[in-house]
Amino acid sequence: MAVGLNQYIPVVGDGVVNELRLLGERLAGKRIVNVNSTRVGGGVAEILTRMVPLLRELGLDARWEVMRGTEDFFVLTKNLHNALHGRPVSFGARDAGTYDEVCTENLKSLDLDVDLAFIHDPQPAGLVRSRDSHSAKWIWRCHIDVSAPAPGAWEFIAPMVERYDLSVFSAPQFARSLDMPQALISPSIDPLSDKNRELGETEIQSILARLGIHSEKPIVTQVSRFDRLKDPVGVLHAWQSARKRVDSQLILAGGSASDDPEGAQVLKEVREQAGDDRDVHILDLPPTANLEINAIQRASQVVVQKSIKEGFGLTVSEALWKKKPVIASAVGGIPLQITHKYSGVLTHTIDGTAFWIKQLLSTPDFARRLGENGHHHVFNNFLLTRHVRDYLLAFLFVADGKEDIVRL
Amino acid sequence: MKEFGDALKHVSLSSISYHVFDARLRLESGDNDFSRWIENALGESELAAKLRSLDPYTHTEEGLRGAMIAAINRRLGE
Numbered sequence: 001m002a003v004g005l006n007q008y009i010p011v012v013g014d015g016v017v018n019e020l021r022l023l024g025e026r027l028a029g030k031r032i033v034n035v036n037s038t039r040v041g042g043g044v045a046e047i048l049t050r051m052v053p054l055l056r057e058l059g060l061d062a063r064w065e066v067m068r069g070t071e072d073f074f075v076l077t078k079n080l081h082n083a084l085h086g087r088p089v090s091f092g093a094r095d096a097g098t099y100d101e102v103c104t105e106n107l108k109s110l111d112l113d114v115d116l117a118f119i120h121d122p123q124p125a126g127l128v129r130s131r132d133s134h135s136a137k138w139i140w141r142c143h144i145d146v147s148a149p150a151p152g153a154w155e156f157i158a159p160m161v162e163r164y165d166l167s168v169f170s171a172p173q174f175a176r177s178l179d180m181p182q183a184l185i186s187p188s189i190d191p192l193s194d195k196n197r198e199l200g201e202t203e204i205q206s207i208l209a210r211l212g213i214h215s216e217k218p219i220v221t222q223v224s225r226f227d228r229l230k231d232p233v234g235v236l237h238a239w240q241s242a243r244k245r246v247d248s249q250l251i252l253a254g255g256s257a258s259d260d261p262e263g264a265q266v267l268k269e270v271r272e273q274a275g276d277d278r279d280v281h282i283l284d285l286p287p288t289a290n291l292e293i294n295a296i297q298r299a300s301q302v303v304v305q306k307s308i309k310e311g312f313g314l315t316v317s318e319a320l321w322k323k324k325p326v327i328a329s330a331v332g333g334i335p336l337q338i339t340h341k342y343s344g345v346l347t348h349t350i351d352g353t354a355f356w357i358k359q360l361l362s363t364p365d366f367a368r369r370l371g372e373n374g375h376h377h378v379f380n381n382f383l384l385t386r387h388v389r390d391y392l393l394a395f396l397f398v399a400d401g402k403e404d405i406v407r408l
Numbered sequence: 409m410k411e412f413g414d415a416l417k418h419v420s421l422s423s424i425s426y427h428v429f430d431a432r433l434r435l436e437s438g439d440n441d442f443s444r445w446i447e448n449a450l451g452e453s454e455l456a457a458k459l460r461s462l463d464p465y466t467h468t469e470e471g472l473r474g475a476m477i478a479a480i481n482r483r484l485g486e
Binding site: 013014015016018019 | 422
């Protein structure tokens with residue numbers, strides 16, 4: 001359901017919205033195509049679903065295309081995703097061939113006669129090979145943590161990335177040594193989406209009941225895809241350790257994205273480890289389960305994000321926005337969202353996570369203050385309106401010939 | 409002056425930042441665009457001095473907006 005720009009005024013104030021309109025006027029009619037690899041599932045699809053209609057309302061001719069891939073291609077890009085996060089995987093000529101074929105095939109049907117091609121993550125990065133056939137400027141938007149890639153991983157995509165006019169990363173430590181300018185733009189949450197809007201208590205309880213969850217015991221939750229890099233088994237072990245001292249129930253709520261072949265395997269592992277513990281709820285939800293996630297986060301006393309690697313960790317901002325105390329790993333973009341013991345808790349281990357689960361369940365006043373500070377921090381930094389503004393500024397920079405100062 | 413105070417409530421933080429922080433570099437006089445305008449266009453030297461004295465580095469941008477609006481409202485109330 002599309003939400004218009006004016007509906008953000010009660011949340012962020014008219015100054016913010018007026019500024020977006022001013023920037024939009026400067027880009028009126030500009031044709032921009034966003035390309036990623038999945039329409040549903042994952043943070044990128046979630047942001048584009050909300051952002052593309054807003055860009056259109058601001059007067060940009062914005063489109064969203066999804067690249068199609070073979071099973072081999074998505075296995076390769078999942079390996080590449082893991083390798084960019086540091087897991088050793090080697091890539092050979094056959095992989096390069098698979099990647100090339102899929103890019104070439106997609107270029108036959110993608111309409112790239114635009115002013116700006118905004119390409120998201122490694123899967124479609126190779127589409128830039130067609131740039132000489134069009135006059136478009138090309139921006140590569142990296143959403144993942146590429147600060148410590150395994151050998152060969154960055155080298156697989158670097159020759160493609162080098163051809164872009166601008167690259168965008170979510171945090172300073174992700175930036176690479178590249179010849180073109182780089183922008184640091186954090187992603188964001190949409191405060192008006194089904195995932196984040198206000199919910200009444202009755203609605204929350206009704207959704208929980210439908211999911212088979214009763215709220216007599218405090219709830220500890222992690223919301224994430226079933227992916228090893230989110231360490232759901234680690235969360236389970238941390239919670240089991242904390243439960244010896246403070247009783248609670250655990251929700252592990254996630255789903256799969258259409259470009260992630262490992263999800264089913266990880267889900268199976270988590271179920272095996274949990275056994276038949278009635279206080280553990282493992283929910284495999286479809287990508288559209290936004291209201292369910294919203295209700296689960298709002299019903300939780302503590303939210304966990306024990307990622308091993310993380311690009312940004314949108315679920316952290318989602319929970320902070322709902323004033324929930326969040327215990328999260330100090331990885332990737334998460335420390336941008338949490339100042340330890342002020343707007344949340346940063347941990348590094350299963351034991352540390354267990355300790356803080358116990359602590360926050362035992363000291364609800366402190367937990368509440370963390371949540372309130374976290375909410376304020378998200379308000380100032382991680383709402384969709386800020387994100388739209390940063391992208392508009394990036395578009396202006398590239399469209400205006402990459403000058404240091406663009407006079408509006 | 410009332411219109412200025414009202415407008416301050418609605419402009420973006422980037423605007424406030426530009427006219428307070430950027431102005432100090434641009435004008436090279438420790439002044440900012442708001443205090444300069446209030447003094448030169450409205451003849452309000454005391455209010456201008458008050459706005460000039462606000463240290464932009466010890467306020468958040470929203471705090472700065474609030475402090476300026478409060479100073480203007482106090483002057484209007486006199």
